[in-house]
Amino acid sequence: MENEMKTVRDRAMAIGLPTKPIDAMRKFCLECVGGGGRKEASKLVRECPATKCPLHPFRLGKNPYHKLNLTPEQRKRRSDLAKERFIGKSVSFKSEQI
């Protein structure tokens, strides 16, 4: 009964499977070069020459397409907004757009 109430994510975590696609891709790459348990696996994945492999852009465990190209002012504004929302610190803003 308790097992039925667990989510797919909970079950995946319980058996050590990655729960995020980017983590699964990283794990796959580590296995591709011979196993994540090997010391040199990370280095081999980093230096993987298979640029035509569909996983190549994701092999380091980060999505390169999620990078934001923000100006320093936009970065500061987002930082201030996050502080206000999560810390409750009040900050003043100029009328700039994000």
Ligand code: SF4
């Ligand atoms: S990018 Fe492709 S070839 Fe390179 S390690 Fe990952 S799965 Fe293997």
